[in-house]
Amino acid sequence: MVRIALPHDDVSPGTGCLPPRAWYATSDARALCLNGNWRFRLSPTADAEDDAFAADGYDADTDGRGAWGEIAVPGHWVLQGHGTPHYTNQLYPFPVDPPRVPTDNPTGDHLRVFDLPGDWPAAGTTVLRFDGVESCARVWLNGTGLGDFKGSRLPHEFDVGPLLRPGRNVLAVRVHQWSAGSYLEDQDQWWLPGVFRDVTLLHRPEGSAGDHFVHAAYDHRAGTGTLRVDADVRGRVTVPELGVDMATGESATVPVEPWTAETPRLYDGVLATAGERVPLRIGFRTVAVEDGLIKVNGRPLLFRGVNRHEFHPETGRALDADTMRADVLLMKRHNINAVRTSHYPPHPAFLDLCDELGLWVVDECDLETHGFQAVGRRGNPVDDDRWTPALLDRAARMVERDKNHPSVVVWSLGNECGTGRGLTAMAEWIRARDDSRLLHYEGDRSCADTDLYSRMYADHAEVELIGRGEDEGPEARRRLPFVLCEYAHAMGNGPGGLTEYQRLFESYERLQGGFVWEWIDHGIAHPAYEYAYGGDFGEEPHDGNFVCDGLVLPDRTPSPGLLEYKKVIEPVRIDGDGHAGVVRITNLHDFATLGHLSFTWSYEADGVRVADGPLAVPALGPGEHAEAQLPPAPPHAPEAETGWT
Structure with a gap:
């Protein structure tokens, strides 16, 4: 493949984006959903077209250089008749030559024409928000470039207030399938480019809360919760059920019922500023490592968990609200109490459901560099200072987006990246920003940057040694709680050995459970097969049916393995x-x-x-x-x- 330097070869996280902030579903400020049918054309290379399509006044119907069709957003173009999906487990689907990617780089140009409502407020400003784009996007509004970004499963916002017009507006987005960011996203899953999460215009009234952080701790000895809501503007916080009415930045301690995954008690509140009223769903709980154990509200917990990729056999990682709710309810019905979001933050609405219905969440950063293992970790971005700003950006976008969810009890730095200075920088930043949760990362056996010892697929004998505290390794590690972040691979006739693992978890308090790999088979609907897996689209290299290794089938029919797991972990x-x-x-x-x-x-x-x-x-x-x-x-x-x- 011929390679040339392109803007998306840059290792930086992007340009022009606003700082990350907390996500919330609604407020009384205006919003305009831009989901729906967009104009679309696909080019086989990143430099095959200039950016004339983004110019003010461009008319797709009169441009003879490329046929424009339509595509559904949120969505992946490879699942809508444009190109094909590609599955790899470990290897990158292109030569490892960071930060460069091939010029044979499918590039999708997207156009969305929308009318700004006539009563859209003139005061304040407006933010354009993308909740997920794989893998690199450049954005224009009415012919003016806004910037570019990477970090596929993370939100990005632009200030577009000065560029909006009454009536007709044109949003142009160019998405590259491959970018420098792809080197940080080598997860075991399909490569599925596109604008696959929501796109929204959000009005930000004068005096609105740009960001807020809900601190809600629980004292199990006194039976009280202490609430403080920090915001970047002055406002008031009210929780009528608790009789709380206080200014932002102030604290109140009141008797409460705590939040747990088994008893997911939430209190409705409001953050009111001069320009906006933001609903709050508050769960009081305290997470800590005490006496060598993970404790919530003073009690040790046992993870009966699963690793969950976002997946639907027809829409890929573009999940609707009903599918997300179905996942959580199916887990709850099968005694599952925890989810590791392998290996990226999920749609934020999924975390709302975990808050509401009750699941412990290990929220994992959108970071995996597994394919560098094949080249002896040479050039691994997590140990190359040039990449550290991109790693910190991903950590910040996860933490800031999800920090107000009581279900999130552990932050995970990522998955299968080896070790390096960049991971340490991420850990230090997260600890400085939020010390109310634990830190996880499986790849560093020294546990220097983590609060728990985590392993994948340790067998029964080794797990028992760990439970007894007789495992080899640093003394400090033997004082940490132990979790199997992946175990009991659910492929084929799996998972196996569940009863033996559960007996060990219940026999040794240091063993605090684990997360079965994985929740769902990633089989894609296909006209020639019941479900397609790696290689069925002619892609090379690929890892075959290794992507079909879940406790539920692609249509979410429970497998015999899920029924077995339900019985083994019944409470x-x-x-x-x-x-x-x-x-x-x-x-x-x-x-x-x-x-x-x-x-x-x-x-x-x-x-x-x-x-x-x-x-x-x-x-x-x-x-x-x-x-x-x-x-x-x-x-x-x-x-x-x-x-x-």
Whole structure:
């Protein structure tokens, strides 16, 4: 492949973007959704077209140099008839020559014509927000360049107030499939270019909150929560249910019910500034490592987790709200209590659902350089100071966007990047910005930049040694809690060994659970196959069906592996076959009592239920157990095969 220097070869995170800030779904400020059908054309190379399409007054219908069609945004062009997807697990799909990428670089030009409502406020300014674009975008509005950005699964905003016009406006976006940013995004997944998350115009009234940070700690000894909301403008914070009415920057300590993944208690509040009212959903909880254990609200927790990629068989990583909610509900129904967002921050609406319905979240940065392993880590960006600004930008965009979610209890620096100075810089920045959560990174066995010891696929024998504190390694590491960030690979007939792992987790308090790899098969809908995987689109190199390794099928049908996992991790255990007249009930929840459950018994003879009734079980607290008395066995034929259920 011929290579030349192009703007997207730059290792910087981009130009022209506003500083990152907290995401929230709604406020009383005006917003205009720009999702929908956009004009689109695809070029085979990054330099095949000039930027005339972005000029003011350009008419796509009269340009004879390239046929313009339409494409749905959010969406990936390779799933809408333009080019093809490409799957790799570890290797980059182009030669490793950082920061350069091939000139054979599919480039999609996007045009969106929109009318600004006549009553759009003149005061204040307006921000143009992109929630996700893979992998590099350059943006123009009404012929004026706004800038460019990388960081596919992260938000980027531009100040466009002075450029907006009454009536007709034209937004032009050029997206390159490959960029220097691609070297930081070598995750085990399909490469799917495009504008795949929402595009929105947000009015920012004078006196609106540019950013805010909700600090909501819980004191489990006193049963109180302490709330402080910092904002970059003055305002007031009200939480009517708690009787809170205070200025931003002030603190209030009041009796509260804490937030946990088992009891996801949220309080509705409002941040009111001179220009805007922002709704708050506040969960009080405190995360810390104490006595060598991860504790929330003073109690150790056990992750019964999964690694989750965002995926839909027809739309790729462009997920709608119903699909995200379906994921969370399906997890909850199968006793899953935690998600690692492998290996990038998810759509922020997914974290809203985790807050509401209750999941512990390890929020992972959009960073993986796995393919450098094939060249001996030579040129690895995480150990090259030229790339550190891009790494810090990705860390900041994750933390600032997601910092107000109580479900996020751990920040993860990324995945399978080896080690390097850039990772240390990220860890130092995150700790300085937010010391209320823990830090995770699996790739550094020294654990110098982390608060927990994390491994992938350690076998049962090694996990038991770690549980006993008899593993080799630095003494400081042996004092850290241990988590399997990936284990029990769910491909084919997997996952296996689940019962043995769970027995170890429950036997050694240092072992605080893990995250099964992974949640969903990434099979793409295809006219010739039920689902396509690597190589089915003629791409080279590829990693075949290794992308189909989930607990649910692409259409989210549970696999037998998910049903097995559900049984192994169930938080209520019933022991005994009833022949002694009693059964033992154990509450394996970390926080919840059994007061929300009802228990029944039934008696069967030759597979037919002959009697049933309620079973008296106390509202056991977490970790408690009790024996429940069964009634006398009802009459049945002497030769019948009988049993209690």
